[in-house]
Amino acid sequence: MFRKVLIANRGEIAVRIIRACRELGISPVAVYSDADRAALHVRLADEAYGIGPAPSTESYLSIEKILDAARRCGADAIHPGYGFLSENPRFAEACARAGIVFVGPPEEAMRLMGSEARLGRDFEAARSEALGAFGDGSLYLEKYVSRPRHVEIQVLADGHGNAVYLGERECSVQRRHQKVIEECPSPALDETLRRRMGETALEVVRAAGYRNAGTVEFLLDEDRTFYFLEMNTRLQVEHPVTELVAGVDLVREQFRIASGEALSIRQDQVALRGWAIECRIYAEDPDKSFFPSPGRIRRLLEPQGPGVRVDSGVYEGWEVPIYYDPLIAKLIAHGADREQAIARMRRALAEYRIQGIRTTIEFFKELLADADFAAGRLSTALIEEFLARRRKSAGLPREALEAAALAAALEHRARRAPGRGRLPPRMAFMKLEVYHGEERLEIEVPDAEGPARIRRDGREVAADWVRLQPGEYSILVAGRVFDLALSADGEAFVVSGRDGAALVRVADPRRASRRHEVDAGRPGLERIVAEMPGKVIRILVRPGDPVACGQGLLVLEAMKMQNEIQAPKGGVVRELGVVEGKAVNSGDFLLSLE
Incomplete structure (x- = not known):
């Protein structure tokens, strides 16, 4: 070794x-x-x-x-x-x-399985041949697979002629062709199909003279026919689900193979036990088209308990940089069957706290509650279909929204008076208004102790509360406990808890009339600024262009992704503050709309 x-x-x-x-x-x-x-x-x-x-x-x-x-x-x-x-x-x-x-594998095997480069060369050769023979260089590919599943087989091979497959991973839940949830085994496979796909994967391994860990990927159609896609000649991001179900430490096996040792397991010893699901935790904002969200992690509380594993590369206080992939952690849940694995994952997601940046945790809470996902009706189109039917802001239960509104009001008050044990007597109760979309709640926030009062639709309730630390509250409404975490989103707050997340805005009615008078005399100019550092790749509009709400304005590259900045409202482009190729910092002026 x-x-x-x-x-x-x-x-x-x-x-x-x-x-x-x-x-x-x-x-x-x-x-x-x-x-x-x-x-x-x-x-x-x-x-x-x-x-x-x-x-x-x-x-x-x-x-x-x-x-x-x-x-x-x-x-x-x-x-x-x-x-x-x-x-x-x-x-x-x-x-x-x-x-x-x-x-890893031998250099020759990596070159042989580098199908993407070879495919490009083969395309050009075929195009040239077709042009010479038929005067037309048009090409087409078969076969189109409608609503496919993406299923991959984990393989291990040593230098002594031994090779095994360790079951499959279901990787159909993807966004922008990037896997975001993986599970082992697949809901679509039975033992017969698993054996056929596994044996096919081993044929690929032997033909390539492959050694070490690798993954043979397939598309699986609705008739359960599978088609070879590619081979990944490395350890996969989603390897933990296989480790938990097959009981094999894949990184340990990689080291054993590379040092010349034989595999520690034979094919007849491979047994899949239970079910595992992995959610990739990205520093992205699901409510802003999954725009990258770098920044400092102010609070980190990772879930624990039976069947939960967290593979993380961050810690509380770490500054997530803009230069790399936004993946910051992987959350894995293991159970006796798929139902228990999902239940454990939902419980773990509810316990996960990351403050200071936006992440995909809240999105996964919604996705795992989706009927198609729960039933195992998966395909590479699942997320696209889910987003199409998902409401922009999922309706929270009544008490959950009231608790979220109170937490936002409390945090607003705390930020106005940082470091004070108690507010002056004349401010013992601060009256605030909290907005969630078009809905309005009135909150009477107490001083450092005592119940708060919440008014909504003619109903008034008292709520007990404890400020655990900045941006984190435990709130009791009608006997229900709400453990809530807040992060700032411009002038609003994102409040997250077991029931989901809500974007709420706090207003002080004593200032509202003055602000309204100022706004009434101000031109309807919308200044759009960069929400994070990046580089302007493309500008899609010019001054004077009319734009519709949601229309693309420019493309900003950050965290290895190109992100389209869209118009927050309809209007006319008045000014551009950047040129293509320019690097921008968070808060830099991009353009204005009127």
């Missing part, structure tokens, strides 16, 4: 590999960009080496810098994780030349 391993990655996967190293008695070495000096994977490693500026092209994608760090620390092997250089055959080849073991 290896003495020292360098992990050529960052975030949660680097943390996962470091933990495997610890269990095997291997000394883990981290690399980091300038943006990641205080990252969790750096803090957990024995040694760490800087590899350059924040952009991945100048750090995590630099073969030369990573190999230099490996030489400096005397690493026996390099584990690439996933993403970055993990499927780059030039990197595997460079490791071999340097005498450092690459924890």
Whole structure:
């Protein structure tokens, strides 16, 4: 076994590999960009080496810098994780030349399975041939699969001729062709189909001369016919669901294989026990078209309890950078069957608290409650269909909305008087108005103790409350307990709890009339600013152009994603404050609408 391993990655996967190293008695070495000096994977490693500026092209994608760090620390092997250089055959080849073991497949197998590049070349060759033969270079592909499932088979192969498949993963729940929820096993497979797909995957492995961990991906149609899609020549993001159900530590097996050992398990020993589901926790805002949400994590409370696992790369106080994929953690739930796994996942999501940035936690709460998901009616179109039928703001139960309104009013008052134990006597009760969409609630907020009063639709209720810490409250309404977390969203608050999230706005009626008078004399000018740092890729409008509400205005690139900035209302473009290619910071002026 290896003495020292360098992990050529960052975030949660680097943390996962470091933990495997610890269990095997291997000394883990981290690399980091300038943006990641205080990252969790750096803090957990024995040694760490800087590899350059924040952009991945100048750090995590630099073969030369990573190999230099490996030489400096005397690493026996390099584990690439996933993403970055993990499927780059030039990197595997460079490791071999340097005498450092690459924890992954042979370079030849990676090239053979690099179907995307070969497909592009094959397209051009076929187009040229068709043009010469028929005077028409048009091409078409078969077969179109309607409402397919994305099902993949986990494989392991060693250097002694042994290969196994460890069941399948259902990866159909995708957004922008990116997996967001995975589970093992698939609701669509029985033992017969599982065996057929597994044996087909092993045929691919043997034909390619493949070694180490890999995934053979298929599309499965509604008639349960499967079609080969591609092979991923690395550890997958979603590997934990297989680990929990198959009982095999995949990272440990990767190290064993790379060090020349045989597989620790035979195919006849593989047994799937229970059900596991994974939700990828992204730093994204679901209410703003999943726009990236970098920033400082002010509060982090991870779920615990039976059947819950969290693979995370962040900590409370960490600043989520803009330069990398927005995945910050993976939440995995394991149960005796799918029903229990879903129940545990819903419970874990309700316990998860991340404040300071927006995440996909609330979105997953809604999605897991969806009838199609609960019934296992999955396809790659599920999220698109779910978003189409999902109401923009899910209606919260009556008491839940009242508790959310009170929490927002309390936080508004606390931010007006930071550090004060009690407000002056004349402000013992502050009357505030809270708006949720078109709905209006009146709140009488007490001083540091005593019940609050909530008025809504002619009904008044008293509510007990405790401020646990800034942005977090425990509230009792009509005997129900609401544990709520708040994060600022411009001038409003996003209030999250077990029942979901609500966007509410707090207003002080004593100032409302003055503000109304000011607004009445102000032109209807809407200044649109950048909500996060990024780079302007495309500008879609010019001054003088009329635009409709929701129309694209420009495209901003951040966190490896291109995000379309849309018009918040209809109007006319009056001014542009940026040009294509310009880097912007949070709060920078982009354009104005009137």
